[in-house]
Amino acid sequence: MFMCWSFRNSQILIGFCWILTSMAIYLSIWLAPFDFQQGEKYRIIYVHVPTAWMSLLIYIAMAISSVLFLLTKHSLFQLFSKTAAKIGALFTLFTLVTGGFWEKHMWDTFWVWDARLTSINLVFYIPRCTAFSRVFCGCCFYFYMYRANQYTNN
Numbered sequence: 265m266f267m268c269w270s271f272r273n274s275q276i277l278i279g280f281c282w283i284l285t286s287m288a289i290y291l292s293i294w295l296a297p298f299d300f301q302q303g304e305k306y307r308i309i310y311v312h313v314p315t316a317w318m319s320l321l322i323y324i325a326m327a328i329s330s331v332l333f334l335l336t337k338h339s340l341f342q343l344f345s346k347t348a349a350k351i352g353a354l355f356t357l358f359t360l361v362t363g364g365f366w367e368k369h370m371w372d373t374f375w376v377w378d379a380r381l382t383s384i385n386l387v388f389y390i391p392r393c394t395a396f397s398r399v400f401c402g403c404c405f406y407f408y409m410y411r412a413n414q415y416t417n418n
Contacts, residue, residue, distance in 0.1 A: 288314075305369040312362035316384070319355035322348050323387065349391040356388040 292310035299306040326348040333341035363381065364374040375381065 302370070305366070308362050308366045308369075312359060312366060315355050315358040315362065319352050319359050319384075319387070322352035322355060323391070326352060326391075353388060353391055356384065359384060360388060 288310070292307055296307060296310065298304065326345050329341045329344045329348065332338070333345060360381075363384075367376060368374050
């Protein structure tokens, strides 16, 4: 039922997202006031902060979906977790890149080993490691199953 609804209304939702994105870009670039201390370069914050919030919210939703998958074994929760990991990684990468641009302007360096920066960097790599381990463990599982079938068939 959900899949039918999402296929029917996906174009409407995508169009609505494009409208909201274009409004946000217009408001942040042309209508936001000038900042006295940071100048015009502070406008990157209008991209940086929402991407940071979205990355963390996506990872929270992924964790909730993973727990629901463990409880219900419904494949839609697993599909959501896999997809959310990729989208969350993209938002986290945007967060790291835009934060680096803002830091370069404010502190004359692209990276400071601050606790917040390092934790977001870990948040970027942890889902990548879990995806790698899922693929690696799956390959090992199929390899061992193949070897077990060879010994049992002979």
